Amino acid sequence: MSRDSNPTSADHTQARNDSGANRRDFLKTGTASVAAGSLLGTFAGSAGVYAAGDDILKVGLVGCGGRGTGAANNALKADPYAKLVALGDVFPEKIERSIRSLKAQKAIADRVEVDEDHQFVGLDSYQKVIDSVDVVLLCTPPGFRPVQLRAAVDAGKHIFTEKPMATDGPGVRSVIESVRIAKEKNLAVVAGFCWRYDSAKQAFFERLHNGDIGQIQSAYGTYLTSPVKPMPPSDTRPEGMSDLEWMVRNWYNFTWLSGDGLVEQACHTVDWVAWAFGDKPPASCTAVGGRQIPAEGGNIFDHIEVNYLWEDGRRGFLAQRQIPGCHNENNFYVHGTGGQGTMTRRGTETVGEERWRYKGPTPNMYDVEHQELFLSIRDGKPINDGDRMVNSTLMAIMGRMAGYTGKEVTWEQALNSQDELVPEITAGWETPVEFRPMARPGLTPLV
Numbered sequence: 001m002s003r004d005s006n007p008t009s010a011d012h013t014q015a016r017n018d019s020g021a022n023r024r025d026f027l028k029t030g031t032a033s034v035a036a037g038s039l040l041g042t043f044a045g046s047a048g049v050y051a052a053g054d055d056i057l058k059v060g061l062v063g064c065g066g067r068g069t070g071a072a073n074n075a076l077k078a079d080p081y082a083k084l085v086a087l088g089d090v091f092p093e094k095i096e097r098s099i100r101s102l103k104a105q106k107a108i109a110d111r112v113e114v115d116e117d118h119q120f121v122g123l124d125s126y127q128k129v130i131d132s133v134d135v136v137l138l139c140t141p142p143g144f145r146p147v148q149l150r151a152a153v154d155a156g157k158h159i160f161t162e163k164p165m166a167t168d169g170p171g172v173r174s175v176i177e178s179v180r181i182a183k184e185k186n187l188a189v190v191a192g193f194c195w196r197y198d199s200a201k202q203a204f205f206e207r208l209h210n211g212d213i214g215q216i217q218s219a220y221g222t223y224l225t226s227p228v229k230p231m232p233p234s235d236t237r238p239e240g241m242s243d244l245e246w247m248v249r250n251w252y253n254f255t256w257l258s259g260d261g262l263v264e265q266a267c268h269t270v271d272w273v274a275w276a277f278g279d280k281p282p283a284s285c286t287a288v289g290g291r292q293i294p295a296e297g298g299n300i301f302d303h304i305e306v307n308y309l310w311e312d313g314r315r316g317f318l319a320q321r322q323i324p325g326c327h328n329e330n331n332f333y334v335h336g337t338g339g340q341g342t343m344t345r346r347g348t349e350t351v352g353e354e355r356w357r358y359k360g361p362t363p364n365m366y367d368v369e370h371q372e373l374f375l376s377i378r379d380g381k382p383i384n385d386g387d388r389m390v391n392s393t394l395m396a397i398m399g400r401m402a403g404y405t406g407k408e409v410t411w412e413q414a415l416n417s418q419d420e421l422v423p424e425i426t427a428g429w430e431t432p433v434e435f436r437p438m439a440r441p442g443l444t445p446l447v
Contacts, residue, residue, distance in 0.1 A: 055081040056081055056082075056083055057079060057081060057082045057083070057134045057135055057374065057377070058082075058083055058085045058086075058132065058133040058134045058135070059072070059075050059076070059082050059083065059084050059085065059133055059134070059135045059136075059137065060084070060085065060086035060087070060088070060129040060130065060132055060133035060135070060136045060137065061084065061086070061087050061088070061098070061129070061136075061137045061139065062088045062089075062125070062126040062129050062130075062136060062137065062138050062139065062140055062148060063088075063089060063137075063138065063139035063140035063141075063162075064087055064088075064089040064094040064095050064097070064098035064139075065089075065094060065139065067139050067162060068089075068098065068137065068139030068140075068162075069097075069098040069101050069102060070366065071137045071139050071160060071162070071192075071366075071370070072084055072098070072102055072137060073101075073102060073105060073108060074366045074367050074369070074370040075135070075137060075160065075370045075373075075374070076102075076107075076108035076111050076112070077107060077108060077367055077370070078367060078370035078371040078373070078374045079370075079371075079374035079378075082111065082135070082374065083111045083112075083113050084102065084108075084111060084112050084113065084114060085113055085114060085118055085132060085133060086114060086118040086119075086120065086128070086129045086132040086133055087099065087114050087118070087119050087120070087129065088119075088120040088121075088125030088126055088128060088129040089120075089121065089125060089140075090121065090122060090123055090125065090248060091121070091249075092119075092121045095119050095121065099112065099114060099119075118132055122428075123425050123428060123429070126138075126140070126144070126147075126148045126151060127151055130148075130151055130152050130155050130157055131155065133157065134157065134158060135157065135158045135159070135160070135188075135373075135374075135377070136152050136157050136158070136159055136160075137159075137160045138152065138159060138160065138161040138162060139162045141248065141251040141252075141257045141258060142162075142163075142164050142165070142166065142167050142257065142258060142259050142263070142264060143167045143171075143251070143256050143257040143258070143259070143421070143422045144257075144422075145161065145162075145164070145165050145166060145171070145175070146165070146166050146170075146171040146172075146174040146175050146178070146422075147174075149161055149165065149174075149175060149178045150174060150177075150178045153178045153181050153182045153185070153187060153189075154181070156185055156187065157187070158187055158188040158189075158373070158377050158382060159182070159187065159188065159189050159190070160190050160192070160369075160370065160373055161189065161190070161191055161192060161389075162192035163191060163192040163193050163267050163268070163271075163389070163392075163393070164259055164263050164264060164267045164392075164393040164396060164397075165191070165389055165390060165393045166259075166393055166397070167255065167256055167257070167258065167259035167263060167397070167421055167422060168256070168259075168397065168417065168419055168420060168421040168422060169394075169397065169414060169415060169416065169417030169418070169419060169420075170417070170418070170419075170420045170422075171421075171422060172390060172393060172394050172397065172414075172415065173415070175386075175389075175390055175393070176390055178386075179384065179386030179387065179389075179390060182384060182386060183384055183386070186382055187382055187384070188373055188376055188377050188382030188383050188384065189382075189383070189384045189385055189386050189389075190369055190370075190372070190373040190376075190383055190385055191385040191386075191388070191389035192369070193267075193268065193271045193385070193388075193389060193392060194268075194365045194366055194369055195268060195271065195272065195365065196271070196275070196369075196385070196388075197365045197366075197368040197369040197372065198362075198365040198368075199358075199360055199361055199362055199363060199365075199368075200343075200348045200358040200360070200362060201272075201343065201348070203348070203358050203360065204341060204343060204348045204349075204350070204358060205275050205276065207341070207350050207356060208276060208334060208336075208341055208350070209278065211338075212338075212339065212341075212350050212352045212353075212356065213334065213335075213336030213337075213338050213339035213340055213341055213350055213351070213352045214336040214337030214338030214339060214352065215336055215337045215338075216276055216277065216314065216334055216335070216336050217314055217335050217336055217337060218314060218315050218316065218317070218334070218335050219272070219273050219276040219277070219316045219317070219332070219333070219334045219335075220316070220317040220318070220319075220332070220333045220334075221269035221270070221272050221273055221316075221317070221318050221319075221331070221332045221333075222269065222318075222319045222320075222329045222330060222331050222332075223265060223266035223268065223269045223318075223319070223320045223321075223330050224319060224320070224321045224326065224327060224328050224329045224330070225265075225321070225322055225328050225330070226322060226323070226324045226326075226328070227293075227302070227322045227323070227324065228252055228261070228264075228265060228322065229250070229251075229252035229253065230253075230296070231250055231253040231295060231296035231297055231298040232250065232296065233296055233297075234296065234297045242429045242430055242431075243432070243433045243435065244423075244425075244429050244430070244431050244433045245429045247433060250298070252264065252300075253295070253296075253297075253298025253299070253300055254298055254299060254300070255299055255300055255400075255421060255436065256421035256422050256423070256433075256436075258300065259396070259397065259400065260300040260301055260304070260400045261300060261301070261302065261304075261320060261322045262289075262301075262304045262306070262318075262320045262396055262399055262400050262403070263393070263396040263397055263400055265320075265322075266318065266320035266396070267392060267393065267396040269318055269320070269330070269332070270318060270392050270395050270396040270399065271388075271392040272332045272343070273308065273316040273317075273318060273395070274388070274391055274392045274395055275388075276316065276332075276334055277310060277314070277316060279387070279388045279391050279392075280310065281391055281394070281395070281411045282308040282309055282310050282316065282395065282398075282411060283309055283310055283311045283410065283411060284308075284309050284408055284409060284410045284411065285306050285307060285308045285309065285395075285398055285399055285402050285408070285409055286306075286307050286402050286407075286408050286409075287304055287305060287306040287307065287399050287400075287402035287403035288304070288305050288403065288406075288441070289301045289303055289304030289305065289403035289404070289441070290302075290303065290441070291303075291438060292323055293323060293324075295438060299435070299436055299437060299438045299439075300438075301400075301403060301404070301438075301439070302321065302322045302323050303320065303321040303322070303323065304320050304399065304400065304403040305317070305318065305319045305320070305403075306318045306320075306399035306402065306403065308395070308399070318399065330345075331343060331344045331345075332344075336352070338352050338353065339351045339352030339353070394411075394414055394415060397414055398411065398413075398414035401413075401414055401417070401419075401446065403439075403441070404439035404441065404444050405439070405441060405442075405444050405445065405446045406441030406442045406444075407446045409446065413446065417447060418447055419447035421436075
């Protein structure tokens with residue numbers, strides 16, 4: 001894997017379209033109506049309209065939970081010629097709820113065109129959605145992501161993929177190969193590391209990389225919150241439900257599906273640390289972690305703290321916790337040779353030779369990432385976030401590996417790990433799934 005960082009979304013938006021409008025100005029418009037008007041004008045006069053003059057981009061959603069439905073909403077708002085034509089999920093009730101929710105949004109309701117023949121249910125529904133569309137939104141539990149990403153790339157489809165991109169080393173290696181193929185095919189791959197598309201964060205990291213606080217020496221990020229999806233008691237499990245279905249219905253609480261809270265949720269904070277260090281992988285990490293509240297049959301930790309070490313001796317730190325009744329915080333602190341930078345709910349600022357505080361526009365980052373995705377497809381210059389999304393995903397996984405085993409874990413050990421968490425689904429819901437007991441640092445082996 002290349003250790004070079006990709007061009008940022010800000011780099012992409014500096015290009016000018018045929019009408020001469022600056023994309024950064026467009027992306028910072030404050031309302032959906034303004035965005036739609038700007039896009040209509042852009043596409044009407046552009047020679048780079050998708051599919052040889054066919055303005056319609058057919059969009060499909062795989063994984064119809066809250067985040068997936070939100071992504072579909074963002075995608076349709078981003079491009080007035082996009083139509084949602086296919087949905088896939090393992091549970092039919094989620095498809096029904098997603099359609100109702102999207103059709104309730106007046107700005108996009110007339111472009112939700114999912115007939116009964118394109119509401120795909122089952123563990124193989126992702127392939128049927130991919131085969132029906134131009135752009136696919138991958139929003140299932142992360143354990144399924146590598147297989148679904150490869151299927152979309154092999155089919156030549158443009159992709160929005162939620163974070164993280166894998167839950168184990170074999171999955172990461174599959175994603176690396178998918179990214180390589182996507183580049184060869186000139187496919188868009190936009191990652192759900194949404195803060196990379198936030199104007200305040202872009203400005204903050206640009207100042208860090210321009211040396212406003214000198215050379216970065218250390219960074220510390222926090223993701224301290226309550227449980228995201230608590231595991232229900234085992235006695236609530238319906239009689240006859242297979243192990244696989246029970247795990248998928250409670251996916252957040254199983255490492256092979258979610259990757260643990262560090263990998264699934266706090267990967268955003270890991271991504272901040274990676275961004276601060278120029279998306280260059282750390283040499284190694286150590287971590288401490290465990291579980292304080294009952295797991296109710298799940299096997300993820302509820303807290304992990306990670307210490308990342310780079311080859312030049314600089315360090316990045318991360319604290320992740322999902323326990324109710326505790327102090328909550330999602331902040332970032334950076335120390336340099338000439339000052340410091342902070343990102344908190346109170347604002348984003350750097351303090352070096354001068355004090356800077358972000359006071360610019362704040363468009364919705366979820367909308368922006370989809371606006372940039374569709375603009376890049378229309379221009380024939382698809383964005384590919386692949387290298388940095390792999391880097392941040394593997395950084396999170398290596399932190400979990402260090403926390404679970406109590407060992408120092410190198411980048412190479414994490415990347416080449418043979419610990420395959422995700423089962424191959426060969427017999428539908430009756431596919432046997434290994435249940436791993438909760439890790440015990442000092443006893444759980446590093447594989």
